[in-house]
Amino acid sequence: MGTMAGLFDGTPLERPVTCEVCELPRDRCGCPRNAAGVVVLSKDQPARVGREKRAKGKTVTMVSGLDPVASDLAELLRRLKTACAAGGTIAQGRIELQGDHREMVLTMLRELGYPAKPTGG
Ligand SMILES: [Zn+2]
Structure with a gap:
């Protein structure tokens, strides 16, 4: 699984991780995810x-x-x-x-x- 995490590490562009499906911050995302944390609709x-x-x-x-x-x-x-x-x-x-x-x-x-x-x- 590819991930964007770390892309902006240590730069001023570092942002909270957002859901790749609904684009909400992960802590507000309600998308169904499997045991690996991948969205499975x-x-x-x-x-x-x-x-x-x-x-x-x-x-x-x-x-x-x-x-x-x-x-x-x-x-x-x-x-x-x-x-x-x-x-x-x-x-x-x-x-x-x-x-x-x-x-x-x-x-x-x-x-x-x-x-x-x-x-x-
Ligand atoms: Zn989501």
């Missing part, structure tokens, strides 16, 4: 929505491809659970919802700006 997180069969014939809807730091998975899970009236959890950076809710999940993710696509069967 919703549109740059290709969500994948699939389903898996579990024990006893249960089906779960899986959401993968979201950055677990840049996206608030807990808040997203809460919204999906409400919309689908289903239980769910976060496991290994993926959202799992009980039951087959692929259409609802795809619709909600797209409304939130994620380029969501269905996977598998």
